[in-house]
Amino acid sequence: MKARGLAALLLCVGLLCVPVSAAPAGATVWGYSEGLAQCELNGKWGYVDGQRNVVIPLQYDSIVSFQLGIAAVNLNGKLGVIRQDGTYLIQPEYDTLLPIDCGLYIAQKGGGWGVVSILPVPNGQGGSDEVLYPLEYDSVQVAEQGGTQVLTMTKNGVSTKIPVFELPGILAERGVDSAQFPLTRGKLPAFSDVSPRDWYALWVDVAYNVGLTSGVGGGRFAPEQTLSVAEVLKLAATMESRYKEDNFHLRPSEGQAWYQPAVEYCLASGIIRQGDFSETDYTRPVTRAEMARIFAATSLARRMPQINSLTRVMESIPDVDKTVPQANAIYSLYAKGIFSGVDGELTFRPADTVSRAEAAAIVSRMARAEQRLTLWS
Structure with missing residues (x-):
């Protein structure tokens, strides 16, 4: 976008x-x-x-x-x-x-x-x-009790107490979407290059709040900076591990590139396959089509319900058809309310690059179900 x-x-x-x-x-x-x-x-x-x-x-x-x-x-x-x-x-x-x-x-x-x-x-x-x-x-x-915020519900003199930090787990047990990516009140960034008037301020706030993005140093977010293949793989690995409630080693071993743990995790999780990218690909800019295929292969995206007609999506996007290798992934993320295109015609531009601001919007919608987009009434 x-x-x-x-x-x-x-x-x-x-x-x-x-x-x-x-x-x-x-x-x-x-x-x-x-x-x-x-x-x-x-x-x-x-x-x-x-x-x-x-x-x-x-x-x-x-x-x-x-x-x-x-x-x-x-x-x-x-x-x-x-x-x-x-x-x-x-x-x-x-x-x-x-x-x-x-x-x-x-x-x-x-x-x-x-x-x-x-x-x-x-x-x-x-x-x-x-x-x-x-x-x-x-x-x-x-109220705070012993240094912990506690939810207390009282009925007929009997109180039920629940530590607030247990609420995400309770939501997950109840089957509530996005429980693995809970919103935390008061946790907001203060990046010098993100204005409260910017279109992406919302998405930077949400992506930062749920722990999917951070700054680039010096108090900056660099919203227009282009994402590499490696950075998208790290985002996918982070979402996958959070959704599946497991972990991958963020720190590379001695002699490894910084992105190698994320690459290995994505390979092990089936998000990418051996040979999809060469060693020289990881540091180049990712295309929007490649990003779509990576994100669509996560467990989070695969289990996400469709909120827009897939048939209508396939008929409506003017610059994506079956000749685009990643077409099915692109269609899927439109149908699930993650993509909306760059204009009122739902244009996708599969060969374009992706900015950090755009990526923040996409991962925010993936993580938080209340922000997914309905394309038609």
Whole structure:
């Protein structure tokens, strides 16, 4: 995805364009965060992009700034959580919503308290909803106990205590997507070359937060720097090992290239095969098609559900057909909401290179299911 195409995602729901208009006269625009700013007029709040176009309507009683791609909003006195295209991740029906970690919120409705999630929680009956712990408790709170943050849920005088650090494991046991890549409140980078107004600020924040990317030194992220084959293999190895909950040795043995452990892990995991790349390939820029094939071969991508019609994807991408060796991988990642193309035509540009900013966007969507893109309504 080239920068101009990804910037357009601030105005599009996975290329289903959201109607936008300039902020109305008299509206106040507050500070930017992850590409969007709060906007207020006559007591109603919404969000504008870097050009002061309204991308989420001024309809809320109150809002907060986006952080890690989500924001709490108050609609007619009820609280919910949205992502950057205005889609509700938690419906606006709660009297209280207090963030915990891992995309979880303490929730209160009427006299009942519980815990809700920005990602669907399987309910054990073949369906799912946003409730992790039902709203049947007299109180729910998080407080420090013995140096550890503890979630305490009390009902009829009986308390259930859960250390917050155990919540990712509980989510994984319940079958919640992205449990292996939990969001951590307050863990945000401060790169000198990433502005809160940049289209990629969101993706840099998320990829850094879940531990998939870091800076290049000197307080910089280098968003426009081109990725090599080796760097993509290391990203794939990191996602694979996190998803499968195992490890590979990050440090090379004496005399090995820095990327050799990742190459060996990808070979052992079947992400690449012997002979796919020569020794001289690892340090050259990776193509977008090669990146697609590598990422599509991870266990995370292979087990990811399709959210867009594969048939329609195959019919729609103008510059990818069966003559492209990596076509099936490219189609798959469009169908699973990871790719959206560089323009409104879903153009992919398979031979182009990949920037660090683009890679941050892609691995963020792979790791965090709430950020995957629906291409059509």
